[in-house]
Amino acid sequence: MSIAPFLRWAGGKSWFTRRYKALFENLKFNSYHEPFLGSGSIFFSLGTQKTAYLSDTNEELIETYLAIKDTPHLVISELAKVKNDKESYYEVRSAKYTTPVKRAARFIYLNQTSFNGLYRVNLKGQYNVPYGNRTKDFLDETLLLQASNALQNATLECCDFESTLNNIHEGDFVFLDPPYTVSHNDNGFIKYNQNIFSLEDQYRLANFITRLCHKGCNYILTNAAHPEIGKIFSDQGDPTEVYRVSLIGGKRAYRGLTSEYIFTNLEFEL
Numbered sequence: 001m002s003i004a005p006f007l008r009w010a011g012g013k014s015w016f017t018r019r020y021k022a023l024f025e026n027l028k029f030n031s032y033h034e035p036f037l038g039s040g041s042i043f044f045s046l047g048t049q050k051t052a053y054l055s056d057t058n059e060e061l062i063e064t065y066l067a068i069k070d071t072p073h074l075v076i077s078e079l080a081k082v083k084n085d086k087e088s089y090y091e092v093r094s095a096k097y098t099t100p101v102k103r104a105a106r107f108i109y110l111n112q113t114s115f116n117g118l119y120r121v122n123l124k125g126q127y128n129v130p131y132g133n134r135t136k137d138f139l140d141e142t143l144l145l146q147a148s149n150a151l152q153n154a155t156l157e158c159c160d161f162e163s164t165l166n167n168i169h170e171g172d173f174v175f176l177d178p179p180y181t182v183s184h185n186d187n188g189f190i191k192y193n194q195n196i197f198s199l200e201d202q203y204r205l206a207n208f209i210t211r212l213c214h215k216g217c218n219y220i221l222t223n224a225a226h227p228e229i230g231k232i233f234s235d236q237g238d239p240t241e242v243y244r245v246s247l248i249g250g251k252r253a254y255r256g257l258t259s260e261y262i263f264t265n266l267e268f269e270l
């Protein structure tokens with residue numbers, strides 16, 4: 001069953017699953033792999049019961065998925081204890097819990113009630129996003145139970161994308177959605193975000209794709225629409241540039257047209 005992700009995530013790909021519904025409905029594969037999991041919007045929309053390998057370098061995120069997979073009722077009852085108001089938010093934000101269940105409930109609560117759902121930590125690794133004043137109910141019990149069910153055949157791991165290669169075999173499908181190194185701007189310059197995903201990481205990713213293609217796998221890569229990205233991934237052929245209307249962040253947020261590059265070895269008209 002296809003479901004929505006239970007987390008809000010920067011760079012979430014729900015729009016992609018909606019636009020390319022037919023592609024995902026007709027996708028054939030042995031095992032599914034998503035090494036830049038985030039909110040898992042592609043995995044959850046697929047609704048697959050096949051073996052899945054899901055990973056991300058965000059440790060708290062993976063711990064949350066594991067708790068939802070194994071002990072969803074315990075996480076739900078922890079969530080049911082907290083209120084959505086400013087005082088409770090800052091109390092939970094500064095709390096340090098010692099059990100995985102409580103940490104998972106905290107992660108979901110902060111994700112749902114914070115200002116923009118962004119996962120942002122300070123230099124000490126402390127979550128520092130302000131309260132969001134959101135009125136939407138932060139506890140969706142049904143969705144969490146559906147997510148738990150969807151995760152039953154998934155192996156979850158906190159690791160760099162490159163170390164997932166050993167699990168990938170002929171006939172598998174890999175969806176790759178790395179953080180976008182190159183920022184989109186109007187002046188034609190590019191800005192690399194070394195802390196998130198460096199240029200070096202993009203080269204490692206290009207090499208990773210070459211290796212998984214040699215294994216006989218299918219993949220889709222989404223990435224920033226920039227000539228530099230086109231060059232780094234030139235072994236994968238020409239990208240398709242896809243456009244969409246999205247909210248451009250910053251102080252004076254506005255709706256604008258953004259584009260992204262899609263690379264794939266699937267035979268499909270994007």
Ligand SMILES: C[S@@+](CC[C@H](N)C(=O)[O-])C[C@H]1O[C@@H](n2cnc3c(N)ncnc32)[C@H](O)[C@@H]1O
Pocket residue numbers: 009010011012013014035036037038039040041042055056057058159160161162177178179180196197201
């Ligand atoms: C653009 S987000 C993925 C969004 C996801 N597709 C969704 O729909 O929510 C990129 C993810 O890659 C993770 N990440 C960053 N560097 C990584 C690395 N070297 N290996 C694996 N994951 C990494 C981040 O923690 C983040 O969750």
